[in-house]
Amino acid sequence: MLAITADAEGRAVRDRRPVPVGLVAALLALLALFGARLAHAEDGYELWLRYHALPAAQAATYRDHASQLLAGDATPTQQAIRQELLRGLGGLLGKAPPLEDTVTRDGAIVVGTPASSPLVARLKLDTAGLGHDGYLIRSVVIDGHPGTVIAGQDDVGVLYGVFHFLRLLQTEQPIAQLDLRQSTRMKLRLLDHWDNLDGHVERGYAGASIWDWQKLPDWLDPRYTDYARTNASIGINGTVLNNVNAQPAILTPLYLDKVKALAGVFRPYGIRVYLSVRFSAPIEVGGLKTADPLDPQVRRWWRDKADEIYRLIPDFGGFLVKANSEGQPGPQDYGRSHADGANMLADALAPHGGIVMWRAFVYSQTNVDDRAKQAYAEFKPLDGAFRDNVLLQVKNGPIDFQPREPFNPLFGAMPRTPLMMEFQVTKEYLGFATHLVYLGPLFEETLAADTMARGKGSTVAKVVDGELDGHALTGMAGVANIGADRDWCGSDFDQANWYAYGRLAWDPTLSSRAIAEEWTRMTFGNDEAFVKPVVDMMMLSREAVVDYMTPLGLHHLMGHGHHYGPEPWDASGPRADWTPVYYHRADKQGIGFDRSSTGSNAVAQYAPPVAAQFDDVRRVPDAYLLWFHHLPWTYRMRSGHTLWDELVTHYTRGVDDVKKMRETWGRLDGHIDAERYRKAAVFLAIQQKEAQWWRDASIAYFQSLNGLPLPAGYPAPEHPLAYYQALRFPYVPGHGP
Numbered sequence: 001m002l003a004i005t006a007d008a009e010g011r012a013v014r015d016r017r018p019v020p021v022g023l024v025a026a027l028l029a030l031l032a033l034f035g036a037r038l039a040h041a042e043d044g045y046e047l048w049l050r051y052h053a054l055p056a057a058q059a060a061t062y063r064d065h066a067s068q069l070l071a072g073d074a075t076p077t078q079q080a081i082r083q084e085l086l087r088g089l090g091g092l093l094g095k096a097p098p099l100e101d102t103v104t105r106d107g108a109i110v111v112g113t114p115a116s117s118p119l120v121a122r123l124k125l126d127t128a129g130l131g132h133d134g135y136l137i138r139s140v141v142i143d144g145h146p147g148t149v150i151a152g153q154d155d156v157g158v159l160y161g162v163f164h165f166l167r168l169l170q171t172e173q174p175i176a177q178l179d180l181r182q183s184t185r186m187k188l189r190l191l192d193h194w195d196n197l198d199g200h201v202e203r204g205y206a207g208a209s210i211w212d213w214q215k216l217p218d219w220l221d222p223r224y225t226d227y228a229r230t231n232a233s234i235g236i237n238g239t240v241l242n243n244v245n246a247q248p249a250i251l252t253p254l255y256l257d258k259v260k261a262l263a264g265v266f267r268p269y270g271i272r273v274y275l276s277v278r279f280s281a282p283i284e285v286g287g288l289k290t291a292d293p294l295d296p297q298v299r300r301w302w303r304d305k306a307d308e309i310y311r312l313i314p315d316f317g318g319f320l321v322k323a324n325s326e327g328q329p330g331p332q333d334y335g336r337s338h339a340d341g342a343n344m345l346a347d348a349l350a351p352h353g354g355i356v357m358w359r360a361f362v363y364s365q366t367n368v369d370d371r372a373k374q375a376y377a378e379f380k381p382l383d384g385a386f387r388d389n390v391l392l393q394v395k396n397g398p399i400d401f402q403p404r405e406p407f408n409p410l411f412g413a414m415p416r417t418p419l420m421m422e423f424q425v426t427k428e429y430l431g432f433a434t435h436l437v438y439l440g441p442l443f444e445e446t447l448a449a450d451t452m453a454r455g456k457g458s459t460v461a462k463v464v465d466g467e468l469d470g471h472a473l474t475g476m477a478g479v480a481n482i483g484a485d486r487d488w489c490g491s492d493f494d495q496a497n498w499y500a501y502g503r504l505a506w507d508p509t510l511s512s513r514a515i516a517e518e519w520t521r522m523t524f525g526n527d528e529a530f531v532k533p534v535v536d537m538m539m540l541s542r543e544a545v546v547d548y549m550t551p552l553g554l555h556h557l558m559g560h561g562h563h564y565g566p567e568p569w570d571a572s573g574p575r576a577d578w579t580p581v582y583y584h585r586a587d588k589q590g591i592g593f594d595r596s597s598t599g600s601n602a603v604a605q606y607a608p609p610v611a612a613q614f615d616d617v618r619r620v621p622d623a624y625l626l627w628f629h630h631l632p633w634t635y636r637m638r639s640g641h642t643l644w645d646e647l648v649t650h651y652t653r654g655v656d657d658v659k660k661m662r663e664t665w666g667r668l669d670g671h672i673d674a675e676r677y678r679k680a681a682v683f684l685a686i687q688q689k690e691a692q693w694w695r696d697a698s699i700a701y702f703q704s705l706n707g708l709p710l711p712a713g714y715p716a717p718e719h720p721l722a723y724y725q726a727l728r729f730p731y732v733p734g735h736g737p
């Protein structure tokens with residue numbers, strides 16, 4: 001008789017009967033399996049879905065509310081739901097409740113839609129009002145027994161509800177009297193991968209691409225399923241598989257077959273695939289002489305290509321396009337507008353329900369106007385010119401994912417066009433993988449910004465979620481920070497940025513602090529002595545990086561091309577608007593980019609009340625001062641300091657904040673596993689070293705221009721300017737072909 005079983009976590013469970021000799025081998029095999037699990041038990045791979053056993057007392061309470069499971073398995077999504085519940089409850093509670101068909105005792109968990117579950121139907125819940133992907137979790141009485149129902153209008157909504165329910169357990173929330181209802185206005189909640197077909201990830205700091213194109217479509221790495229589960233757990237429902245600097249080969253049959261295979265893995269988890277396309281693909285792949293969007297042959301080629309894709313992938317999402325930007329081809333190569341280009345692709349996709357995400361990240365080398373103004377100048381006149389299935393994808397700020405930017409003036413300025421938010425989750429400009437920078441506050445700051453476009457309260461979030469101008473097609477995209485590293489993101493704390501992005505895409509009004517706390521509990525456990533200081537540290541981290549890299553509205557001061565470290569002195573080619581000196585404009589007298597009405601007048605792109613505030617040097621927030629104004633070093637700040645002294649204070653505070661973060665972490669040894677603890681400790685040491693480097697190099701350089709002394713008590717840079725200027729980094733990750 002078999003005396004060994006495994007619980008949901010794969011742990012060996014032995015009963016008390018004598019063990020037949022023949023079972024020793026099986027026992028050893030199981031132990032080996034268990035040992036292997038332990039060997040990389042806390043390498044970050046499990047992300048926030050660890051489902052490790054809860055403290056016994058807590059688990060016992062929850063077990064009363066998880067006595068039996070009623071969950072169908074008629075569809076792949078329902079099977080995924082079942083598996084996740086078994087895995088989650090099995091891990092958290094030590095043992096998963098049995099799957100049954102009828103409610104026979106108190107504490108049943110019933111999941112499904114009114115269509116998939118007669119029990120859910122009988123409860124007559126208001127699932128219709130939940131909309132697509134929405135769910136409710138409610139404590140109910142079923143056949144005389146108190147229990148919990150997790151229901152949606154569709155399977156994917158139920159899946160999201162199940163992840164929410166598991167999160168309640170992971171974060172040790174009460175579950176006895178639940179009445180939760182969640183819907184989203186954000187239709188597209190996407191990750192954009194900047195992954196090339198050779199495995200290199202542009203601006204990726206977590207190793208190679210997770211897409212193993214060479215082994216696809218045959219080998220489906222289990223990691224793809226974990227990717228899908230993880231994304232579904234935060235409501236992400238689409239993925240753009242390849243870089244916006246797109247290689248045309250992605251549209252060849254060879255690759256489309258591989259894309260189809262990935263789509264098949266993701267489908268049960270409610271995730272659709274999208275592709276970045278190169279505008280000139282009709283030439284490179286199709287053998288045509290032109291990619292002119294008004295050319296009938298070109299239009300036919302795209303229609304045929306769309307038909308071909310949808311034959312393979314009936315729920316294919318659509319195209320993402322970077323055109324006429326940073327050397328990419330586009331409609332302007334043929335004298336056509338961005339709308340002509342986007343609409344041609346939209347027409348090809350429309351019969352299949354596909355959409356086009358056309359990027360507004362457009363600026364030109366030949367345009368001498370302030371780069372911050374160019375996207376608005378290009379796209380604002382096209383408001384209303386796009387097809388219904390086109391979204392304009394707009395970066396959060398007008399330049400490029402800097403540690404801090406004011407919101408992009410396009411938000412609120414194009415009421416007849418759905419604007420999709422583009423955030424960068426990978427930290428191209430915020431210290432790559434090793435700097436602990438929690439991006440929740442950055443995302444929140446942008447989403448909460450008031451565009452004033454339709455009066456007070458016209459927040460960026462309301463523009464993006466469609467409420468402000470009544471759009472149903474809405475979306476958010478996050479440039480992924482995911483790679484093949486075991487921990488997915490290059491550091492455990494960078495996982496929080498993936499998490500926060502997903503949570504805010506679902507609900508852009510969530511607080512970044514609440515998200516940080518959720519994530520910390522799920523990722524590291526509920527030890528209160530750990531959670532509070534870690535959340536405080538995360539919340540401090542974004543302002544710290546702004547301070548040690550680009551305080552008071554400075555921006556784009558990083559190393560040329562690779563974007564690693566400070567290079568504020570860089571004035572090299574090939575174009576002025578890729579150099580720091582273009583942005584800080586510092587000289588002996590002063591510093592800052594004059595975008596006021598007496599300068600480039602970028603302020604005029606904002607709604608009048610916002611424009612007036614940014615234009616007025618006495619009213620502009622300090623955080624944007626040098627973004628909008630060029631001021632003398634001796635300018636008197638609100639604090640009473642001169643601008644120069646204030647700048648030095650901020651640089652120094654940034655370094656001090658990192659020291660504080662390190663001290664906080666230093667006190668937390670023993671509260672979590674040694675592996676992740678040590679990695680974060682070493683990364684914080686790197687961050688401190690590099691924060692110091694940013695401060696010292698920046699101060700040394702600006703001081704070389706203004707010749708001013710440092711305020712009393714502030715240490716001089718460790719090295720002379722020439723030392724920093726001589727540093728070279730030929731093999732920085734994420735950069736180059």
Ligand code: GCW
Pocket residue numbers: 194202203244245322326361400401428
């Ligand atoms: O910030 C720049 C990056 C490029 C990127 C570009 C974009 C994909 O440095 O690497 O290209 O933005 O967003 O298109």
